[in-house]
Amino acid sequence: MALYANVIVDITHESLDRTFQYRIPEALASKAEPGMVVQIPFGKGDRRIRGYITEITDRAEIDPARIKDLQALETEGVGVESRLIALASWIRQYYGCTMIQALKTVIPVKKKEKAKAKTSLCLAVSCEEAAEKLEFFQKKHQQARARLLEALLSEQELPMELVTRKLNITAPVIRALEEMGLIRKETVQVYRNPIHLKGGAGARVTLNQAQQAVVDAVVSRWEEPEAKPYLIHGVTGCGKTEIYMELIAHAIAQGQQAIVLIPEIALTYQTVIRFYRRFGERISILNSRLSKGERYDQYERARQGLIDVIIGPRSALFTPFPNLGIIIVDEEHETSYKSETVPRYLAREVAVRRGQLEGARVVMGSATPSLEAYYKAKNGEYTLFTIKERVEKRSLPQVVTADLRTELAKGNRSILSGILKEEMARTLEKGQQMMLFLNRRGYAGFLSCRSCGAVIKCPHCDVSLSLHRNGRLVCHYCGYETENPGSCPTCGSGFLRSFGIGTQQAEELVQKEFPDARILRMDLDTTREKDGHEKILSAFADREADILIGTQMIVKGHDFPGVTLVGILAADMSLHASDYRAAERTFQLLTQAAGRAGRGTEEGKVIIQTYDPEHYSIQAAVRQDYEAFYGQEILYRQISGYPPAGCMMAIHGSCEEADYLELAMDYLRKFLERLAGRCRAGIIGPADETVAKINDVYRKVIYVKHEDERALTLLKAKVEQYMEMNEGFRKLTIQFERN
């Protein structure tokens, strides 16, 4: 059977989807792989040019007789592009997407952006010659020419701007001197630098024993090509970031570069400044606030060896460093490492893959590792380090629960339990700070009818609308906004009441309770404007407020030494989500939130308000006992065959027509059943997604479980083929999701 290679000849973003097909001569067939550089005959004259193999297939896209042969494979001096294309090929196979989608994910935007350039003038002749000419111009009273030469004799190089603005020299004068061969223009690319900091590099702390042990272990295996990824399980505030920086310093000393992945929301001024103090100008960042041009410039600076360290969210993983030494994945358990668009890759997994492909070390860290990572560490797939103590023996906060059921029985209907209220008063009295954490936005005050129970929903999405303080109802999925209708659209009753509590309301209620307290609120609404996060966080860090109230986003990695009390208003909210990871998410959130307390010298206290204080994820959070939580949770996963005990793949289907979607997904299930009979896969669904409609598009999902992930990769390929061959699936959009 003939094999063909799809080849791209130009890696700019717009031309990624232009591939050309070549036959792979038999002698090369066993060696050809995606990512390899090949020589091909191109165009009418069969000019020999270079390209990259993106895909190898047995399907000819045009008449096989017209397909030319590849001429050669290059194996020497493979560049970073080759390795990234190989990574894309793995992403396509594993997560399910087209090769173009995979390539566009890993190859940074390389639009023919007007890269910024800086032009300057310099002498093209010796100083003696220039001096002679200067005299000549002066004699001739050619003032402008003389002025320019004079300036160049003393400065050697002058920025164009200065020449035209300050020296008042016009373009014709410059052109004339250029033509006479006296001066020449020099243009250098300048790349935009998103970091505007000043000051020296080199700041470092002396690592304690626990930190040094991790560094030593990783460094001692630096040259081992088969070294496994590392997982640091360390309590909040145990000094993981210092460990990362030490390892990065080691990489740099070897002439290698480093990628640091952190959740977007944790990429604050505080973090950047810590890395800057250590590594100075040789670092850069990527985040969603950079313009396209700025992003492109950072990738380009990396490619050209102008920086050694890039810090950013998951897309930073694809930075084209020429000699990548280490990839750090901080807060490894974070959900933001999962891409929500196709390909729905998980940065932790792709990091491990890129590490393998490039011989780079991968170090993950978390106070609450994902069950998957911890499971792998336990099974010896990752090397595990455990750090149980905070730096300088700072104590972990004391955690207690407040049972909301007893509060209710006592007649306390406020959002603050008796004990939390007392602790808040005490904290305010001492002039210390506190954080109040409201689990999950969107639960925020929706309107429901007390007569018939109807909930006011978004007409385009299957979710309730949220009531905002300005009285309007807003959909958090599609942005739809409307007036409060005043009466129930279903039964006409005027008895509409809001239900649940949002951050705005919480702020009002707390303010009523403590009229003198200064409160800041951080949620999607207050952080919408540019740098909104930063402003609120730095105001709080500067002690401009006593209380910070917020959602998820206040728990992420911020270090406020003044905070001694953390209150979690309703811990159960995420416990009952319809997701097998609900308990894990709850435990992570509670532990991370608790970790915000007592990071300074004062001891911290945490109060978890809950309706379900006996639940194991809350109990384990109270004792800050990850092992205990893991032990319980892994049992539940094993019994039910959920990851990491088994492997699972979701097939998300969507379509604007509800009936069509139902039919198509049923067909898909039947097809899967036929395959599954042979490979013992379990199938669940099709069922409505948690949000069954978004933006007028209906959504359903099928889950496939199997103990072996390779079986799922195979099933996925079969489904892709089946859908491609059946016209009937044309209107169905499918996305695969692993785990």
Ligand code: ADP
């Ligand atoms: P983590 O990333 O595990 O939460 P960090 O690295 O942010 O922990 O460390 C917490 C705090 O302790 C930071 O302020 C950091 O500068 C400080 N720190 C870390 N390691 C040391 C050390 N060896 N000696 C003194 N201070 C340290």
Ligand code: ZN
């Ligand atoms: Zn009603």
Ligand code: ZN
């Ligand atoms: Zn909507």
